[in-house]
Amino acid sequence: MNSAPGSEIYIGLMSGTSLDGVDVAIVDFAEFPPLLLHTSTTSYTESIRRRLRQLCQSQSTSLAELYSLDVELGELYAGVVNQALETASLDRNRIAALGSHGQTISHSPDGAVAFTAQIGDPARLATRCGITTVADFRRKDIALGGQGAPLAPAFHRFLFHSGNEDRAVINIGGIANITWLPADQDAAMLGFDTGPGNTLLDYWIEKHRSQPFDDGGDWARGGRVIDSLLDEMIAAEKYFASKAPKSTGTEYFGPDWLAGYLREQHDARDVQATLLELTTHTIADAISGLPSAAVKCFVCGGGAHNRFLLERLRHLLPQCGVTTTASLGLDPNYVEAVAFAWLARERLNLRNGNIPEVTRARRGTILGAIYTGE
Ligand SMILES: Nc1ncnc2c1ncn2[C@@H]1O[C@H](COP(=O)(O)OP(=O)(O)O)[C@@H](O)[C@H]1O
């Protein structure tokens, strides 16, 4: 199954709920810490983003549109991988496998019928790239009663665990999630989605300023937090107070969710400031609820570039020395892509990829389906 027996070079592809595009990382795991041979991000075209947003927000479309997007993303991802190999001057025969998360279009682990759905045809990837492709990482965990998410915690433990200090990894993508890594290896890990990360911030600035995101958080910085709105959102939304394991998606924390709270006219900039506080407060509350107060926090994901958001997190968590994963040697933009390269490696080596105490699956299990490279 390994495209290149003996090789420890894997490719990871990640396209998160922000719908910003796809991240690729080519990683050599022969050494520890693993060596990044190539990283890059390819933005989705406006047209793809619009169609994905339409699908994710409406949760409905025609089968023809669904499968067309599935194939188009598969082709797009294959192009990204082939370009990355060329840029890195790497022969595809040296790649053991590629792990592709796919684009989540729906995540409903707690519905009457539990499911999660990712698209981005892995058969296309395997054939267009000629590399063994691992995909569909989440459904086995759901089949075992788990949340199918988050899956990055096992990788966070592999790379970021320290025997000297308790650590938390805070991934701020469309949704934000945290991983708790106690110094004591025997202590239980935790990992869960805290709620919205960038998704509502992106939605609001796009709506009012036609910008895809609030660069550095500068727009939010100039607004005034509407305390009554913030308090109401935090008090009324059951997700925030519910206990882990838990996971959520942008189809829930989307425009309709926000509209439910915006009954009065507010200054748009003040709403942006309030949404940023919602993200930082819900993350800070989750960190404060961890078993140890003296936890060192490392941020990754696109939210790591939101200077104002990081300032607010540092303010709310003064004891946590909030910094980014760059200080642990891994570019915050590519933690998730490297995680899926690593999960492909776990799959090929027949090792469990989920952590049952994190996802609440009945047991640990091997994750991902294999498409042999042609
Ligand atoms: N310079 C920046 N300032 C503020 N936010 C940023 C910046 N760069 C990226 N982001 C945010 O990060 C998001 C992308 O983060 P990412 O980790 O790729 O999320 P996902 O995994 O959900 O795709 C963007 O949608 C944007 O909100």
Ligand SMILES: [Mg+2]
């Ligand atoms: Mg992204």
